[in-house]
Every structure is written in C-alpha cells, then in structure tokens.
C-alpha cells in the first residue's frame with residue numbers, strides 16, 4: 001500500500017453518512033455529542049484514547065494516537081443518514097433504548113435536527129421489516145442516482161470537506177456471488193435490469209464509491225465484498241473496509257482462542273448462545289438474515305485455530321452459534337459460551353462465560369474509529385480493502401488468495417504498525433535482543 005500524500009492536519013468538516021439510523025448509529029451520534037459537550041468519555045475508542053509506542057522501550061515515547069498522526073477531530077464531525085422510518089435521531093435514540101433518557105435529553109436539540117433521508121429498501125432482503133420512508137425509482141441504478149443526489153446535498157448543506165459512509169442498517173439475507181458481481185460493467189447492467197442479486201446495501205455502496213466516498217460495512221451482508229465494487233474502489237481511489245462490527249461474543253472468541261492456541265490447549269467444542277431483544281434481534285429471527293450472521297460468526301475459530309496445522313488439537317471441534325430473539329432483554333444482550341478444552345495428556349476442562357454485554361455500547365466507538373481511520377486512509381491515498389482495519393470486524397475483508405487474520409492481537413499490531421509506517425517510524429517486531437547485547 002503506497003502512501004501518496006504525507007498525512008497533514010485535515011481542514012474542514014468530515015461528514016459521516018450512515019444507512020440505518022437504529023441502535024448502533026444513534027448510540028454513536030448521541031455519544032459523540034455527549035463527549036463534545038463534556039458529559040461523558042469516549043471509552044472503547046482507539047482514536048480518542050489509544051496510545052502507540054514508538055522506537056525502543058528505553059526511549060519512553062508513547063504518544064496518544066491522535067497526537068501522533070493527524071486525524072479528524074470529534075468537533076469536526078457532522079452526521080447524516082437514511083432509514084425506512086421517519087423518526088429523527090432523538091426519537092430513534094429513545095426507541096433504541098440503549099442510552100438513558102437523561103443523557104439523550106441533554107443533547108436533544110442537536111439530535112432532533114438529524115432527520116433520516118428516504119431509504120433504498122426492499123423487504124425481500126430484510127424479511128422482518130417494512131418501512132414507509134422509502135425511495136421510489138424504476139430500477140437500482142436510478143435509485144443509486146438518487147442516493148448520489150442525497151450525498152451531494154448533504155455535503156453542501158453541512159459544508160463538509162470530506163465524507164465517509166458506514167453501513168449501520170439491518171442485516172440482509174444471505175447472498176452468494178453471482179456473475180452480476182464479477183465486474184463493474186456487469187454490475188451496472190444488473191442494476192439497470194433490477195437483477196435480484198443486487199441488494200439495497202450494494203446500491204448504497206455503489207453510490208458512495210461512485211462519489212469517491214470511503215465505505216465500511218458494519219453488518220455481515222455481502223455488500224462491497226464483491227469484485228465489481230472492489231474494482232470501483234480501486235478505479236476511484238477509495239478505501240473500503242468490512243464486514244460486521246466485532247462486538248460481544250465474537251470479540252470474546254478472538255480474545256480467548258489465540259490464548260488457547262498459544263498454550264497448545266485443544267478444543268472439543270464451543271457452544272455459543274445469545275438472547276437479545278432489540279430490532280437487530282428481531283431481524284436476525286428470520287432464518288435468512290440469521291444465516292448471514294451465522295456464517296460471519298462461525299468462520300472466526302477455524303481461521304484462528306488452524307485445524308490443518310494442529311490436527312491433534314483442533315480437528316473436528318464442534319462449533320455452534322445460536323441467536324434467540326427475546327424482547328424483554330432489549331439491547332442488553334446476554335451471551336453464554338460453554339467451551340470444552342483439553343490439556344496435558346488429554347484431560348478435559350470447561351470454561352463458561354456469561355457476558356452481559358451491551359451491543360451498541362461496544363459498536364459505537366468502532367463506528368467512530370472507522371470513520372476517522374477511513375478518512376485518514378483516503379487523505380494519504382490508500383485505496384481498496386484496508387486490511388489494517390480488520391481489528392474492527394468479525395469477517396475482515398481480504399485480498400483474493402489470502403486468508404483473513406482474526407486474532408485480535410495480531411490485528412492490533414497490524415493497525416499500529418500501519419500507523420508507524422504512515423509516519424515513517426520503525427515497525428515494532430518485539431524481538432528486543434538489542435537490550436541484552
């Protein structure tokens with residue numbers, strides 16, 4: 001990845017556009033405004049709270065990431081988005097039930113001003129939802145044109161210098177690549193033909209990339225993970241990233257599994273079940289949307305544990321993931337894991353995890369970091385898949401011929417080494433033998 005421009009202090013405002021103003025997006029927007037007003041702290045955000053070690057351990061150079069590398073500042077962010085419901089962000093934030101009304105009310109006037117634009121939506125791709133705030137057009141291509149008008153108007157109205165788009169809308173049904181996805185001209189023709197292999201999320205991604213707006217996919221949908229849109233990203237010099245924000249149970253898996261492998265502890269089975277009661281849970285109650293999520297959650301262990309390299313430890317482990325829609329729990333998901341491991345001489349052990357997590361609280365800082373890092377990537381001329389942002393995703397996108405890196409600690413090292421590389425600092429290898437010469 002070539003650095004075309006040296007990173008300099010960005011000027012002007014960064015607009016963050018989100019298809020889907022639901023629990024994640026509203027928790028993110030409300031949170032940013034609360035932090036800007038000094039009402040709360042941006043816990044969980046690497047761009048706001050993370051540090052980076054530079055040079056040797058004896059040098060004591062550990063600046064904050066945001067001081068080390070010029071990033072867009074929280075004060076320079078503007079927000080916009082689309083939804084199939086007309087509620088403004090204040091109403092949507094209350095409906096999501098994640099944050100306390102007291103906090104939402106403290107930033108109410110700001111939130112009320114953010115009103116969703118009409119969505120590109122088709123109930124065949126999210127079976128559990130039906131909305132009224134939806135665009136009309138004769139085909140996907142025309143609808144993409146309407147989204148581009150929205151993007152243009154938003155940029156002008158909010159006086160933004162740069163934009164990024166982050167998919168925070170519901171999980172679409174499971175889809176596989178077809179011939180329509182293989183190159184840009186087939187994809188554009190398929191949009192004009194209203195081909196069913198084009199999903200609404202792809203129409204948003206196409207509109208963003210056509211306008212040179214970086215795009216990240218926070219859900220497990222296929223969306224930009226197809227050759228046609230990768231081609232468009234490369235052609236227009238736009239960075240892209242995905243898929244599926246790494247929160248909750250999968251975050252725990254990518255923390256624990258590398259530890260088991262490091263200590264050569266075997267795995268017989270990993271059973272994961274969840275109850276959640278938000279709209280995301282309701283959408284995932286549909287088997288076709290659940291399949292998209294299931295694929296995303298299941299692949300993690302295979303890649304981390306490498307059963308082909310360690311057959312005695314990881315061949316044939318049983319891995320099951322369930323998500324159950326249980327309305328009383330709202331956004332406060334409960335995730336149980338039962339892990340059957342074995343150690344020395346094959347003696348079995350068990351680990352039980354009961355994670356009482358808050359999905360959107362874990363996802364919101366990811367949206368913030370992705371927006372800020374994708375903007376950095378574009379300013380310095382990075383384009384196509386941003387593998388260094390794998391840290392934030394359950395199913396990281398990767399170049400054809402590679403395999404994804406799921407281990408959270410390798411992902412973090414990759415991210416920080418990329419920042420060092422951008423600034424011309426030495427990579428950190430942790431070899432450290434020079435201290436003992």
Ligand SMILES: NC(=O)c1ccc[n+]([C@@H]2O[C@H](COP(=O)([O-])OP(=O)(O)OC[C@H]3O[C@@H](n4cnc5c(N)ncnc54)[C@H](O)[C@@H]3O)[C@@H](O)[C@H]2O)c1
Nearest residue numbers: 020022023024083119168169170171219245247279280359
């Ligand atoms: N919360 C997490 O921790 C987490 C983690 C990983 C991935 N995700 C994914 O992020 C997405 C958002 O999660 P959430 O909890 O905010 O869900 P949510 O249901 O609260 O919000 C999604 C919003 O998208 C809207 N929507 C659906 N289709 C749309 C379209 N075509 N255009 C515009 N808007 C549309 C819905 O009306 C809804 O308001 C989901 O796909 C979810 O699977 C969430």
